[in-house]
Structures are given as structure tokens and as C-alpha cells.
Amino acid sequence: MNELIEIRDMCKIYNPGENEVRALDHVDLKIDKNEFVAIIGQSGSGKSTLMNMLGCLDVPTSGIYILNGQDVSNLTDDDLSDIRNREIGFIFQGFNLIAGLTALENVELPLIYRGVARKERLRLAQIALEKVGLKARIDHKPSEMSGGQQQRVAIARAIAQAPPVILADEPTGNLDSGSTQEIMEILKGLHAEGRTVILITHDNDIADRARRIIRIRDGKIVDDIINRQEIKCKTS
Secondary structure, eight states: OOEEEEEEEEEEEESOSTTOEEEEEEEEEEEETTOEEEEEOOTTSSHHHHHHHHTTSSOOSEEEEEETTEEOTTOOHHHHHHHHHHHEEEEOSSOOOOTTSOHHHHHHHHHHHTTOOHHHHHHHHHHHHHHTTOGGGTTOOGGGSOHHHHHHHHHHHHHTTOOSEEEEESTTTTSOHHHHHHHHHHHHHHHHTTOEEEEEESOHHHHTTSSEEEEEETTEEEEEEEOHHHHHHHHO
16 A cells, blocks of 8 residues: 555634634545655645644544544544654744754754654764765754755754655745755655655745645645656656
8 A cells, every 4th residue: 555645525614603714625635655745825725724734733623634544633632743753754944943952953852852762863863964965064053054054954853763754844935046956856855765745835936846736725626736847857
């Protein structure tokens, strides 16, 4: 079985009643293992709500979410936290690094919360930072790094314990074009290693880097296409 994510008839309703807002409106979605998917939509389209559902940061009003064979639709907050720690690596537009910690310490921090032994978390953090090209910057603090380097630290933090899903929410939103290219190449490399990468964006140029593009509008999926242009570039 190659299916990693299945959403069935999912709704997310805010302010139920006369003035209700359907942030997600009967959404169905399947994502297989080792896909590179971009979910694109403008502000208010529902893409951020869908990201929260996919990342187990929120639960639907109705519908079913199956992640890696487990129904996570109605789990408790503690259970959802365990799922996030085990299954999902998050990359956000804001780097969310701790200013007083080095790159290495920032990557180690979530491993401490997961109970990873000191020697092992040091090894995992070093490997992750080397993978994103920051081997020489492990002792630098965020203020001593560029925006692109800080985002690479955030990516290293997300991938240190090899979660099967990488969920990237506008990961290049605060970066210049050069850093954007670097980050997208890292995400493509993670996909090539076998990770499932889900990229949330409002930018068509960024979405075009993915192999599958899902467009959301008014809480509904309105397009779900294989990006033939991206595949052609890969194989040419």
C-alpha cells in the first residue's frame, strides 16, 4: 500500500449557524508516499486550514483524516502531539529559531523533547545540518546567519529524526530569489531521498517546482493536476 494520507469529506466550520464560515467544504484528498505536492491558494482560500489539518494542528468539524494508516480525526491534543512528533517535520515562513541557541542547539531542541539520548541527538543534528550545507555554521547563532541560512537550520530541525512527511508552509516567503532557489533544491533533495513533501504556497512559481499541484478556493479543491512541466524538466 502506497497511500500515506487520505481525507474523506472533510469540513471545517467556524462560527456555526447563520454567519458560519466553511474554511473547508467537503474536501476529499489522497497523497501517496514519496509525492511532492504543492497546495496553492490565495489568502482566505482554505489552504492554511487544510495545512493545519494535514499537520494534526487542528481537528475537522466533520470528516475523516487517515495518516499512515491511522484515523487521527478525533484524537486528543496529547495524541495529536505524539503523531506530529513522530510523523511530521514542519517548516514555516518564520524560522522560529531560538535566538540564544546555536544552529546545532536549535536542531537538537525538539529531539530533547522527544527523549532522544544526548549522544544520538548530537549525531542526528550534525547529520541534518550537514545535509542542508551548514556543517561549518553549527556553532553560529541566528543573528550571525542570513535569512536563507536560518531557514536551512529550520529545515535541519524538521528532518533530524527523519519524519515521513515534510510540511512546508510558505518556506520561501521571507527569502530573496537566491535563497529561495537553495531552499527549493533542498526540498527536492528530500523528496528524492523518499520523503513526502507537501508545500503550502500562494506563489505559482513556487508551486511549479512540485510534481503535483492542488489548487484550493473557497474551501474546495478546484484543481488537482500532475505537473508535466516539472516532470519534463526532471527527465530532459
